[in-house]
Amino acid sequence: MKTNEELQKDVQDAIKWEPLLHAAEIGVIVKDGVVTLTGIVDNYYKKTEAENAAKKVGGVKAVVEKIEIQDARHFIKNDTDIASDLVKSFSENLLLPHNNLTVKVEDGWVTLEGQLGWNYQKELARKSATELRGVKGVMNNITVQSESNSAIEKKHVENALARHWAINAKDITVSVSGTTVTLTGDVTSLYQKEEAARITWNTPGVAFVKNELIVDYDYAFTE
Numbered sequence: 001m002k003t004n005e006e007l008q009k010d011v012q013d014a015i016k017w018e019p020l021l022h023a024a025e026i027g028v029i030v031k032d033g034v035v036t037l038t039g040i041v042d043n044y045y046k047k048t049e050a051e052n053a054a055k056k057v058g059g060v061k062a063v064v065e066k067i068e069i070q071d072a073r074h075f076i077k078n079d080t081d082i083a084s085d086l087v088k089s090f091s092e093n094l095l096l097p098h099n100n101l102t103v104k105v106e107d108g109w110v111t112l113e114g115q116l117g118w119n120y121q122k123e124l125a126r127k128s129a130t131e132l133r134g135v136k137g138v139m140n141n142i143t144v145q146s147e148s149n150s151a152i153e154k155k156h157v158e159n160a161l162a163r164h165w166a167i168n169a170k171d172i173t174v175s176v177s178g179t180t181v182t183l184t185g186d187v188t189s190l191y192q193k194e195e196a197a198r199i200t201w202n203t204p205g206v207a208f209v210k211n212e213l214i215v216d217y218d219y220a221f222t223e
Helices: 005-018 042-053 079-092 119-130 154-165 190-199
Strands: 025-031 033-042 061-067 099-106 107-117 135-138 172-177 180-189 208-215
Touching: 005 025, 005 033, 005 042, 033 042, 042 061, 042 119, 042 190, 079 099, 079 107, 079 119, 107 119, 119 135, 119 190, 135 190, 154 172, 154 190, 190 208
Parallel strands: 033 061, 107 135, 180 208
Antiparallel strands: 025 033, 099 107, 172 180
């Protein structure tokens, strides 16, 4: 069982453990399993790294991200340059069918659209955008249309979840309807919830994943 103070320290330690975030000033506020991150970093990638680090801590139910981006050198890149750099990044990635993607940039916010065959490709596109200087945020509207026509085997999804060291697959129920897989049950962290969805997306034939997993953890909260 964790108190708010113990969970706060765990999140702070997890963030400090990330090499890119050692010099970043990240504030952590915890209330009943909800973690609020504040502070200032110099690029969007660090912002996402702080959020990901918090999600991996056991007991975190939700993350409210209020981190601001301010380049220490007052570096400014216009929207056209950001879009050009991202299109170039897509074209150089052999795993991305870049001709299927479109990029829109407005005031540093990147919107990705298009259709891909796998969810990992969608995540690659998002990650490419987060790593660019000048990016303030990313809206990933890419859809996934599976390249496989095979019927989804429920047992295959269950076995894949059971192989993951961090997931207690016995607490997760998998249901399949057409090309949609629904996950229900309990996990102990946001990381486990998102990992379960990521693993499910890797199943051939999946077009949609409904992640209805609940983050459940024993707390000993104090006022």
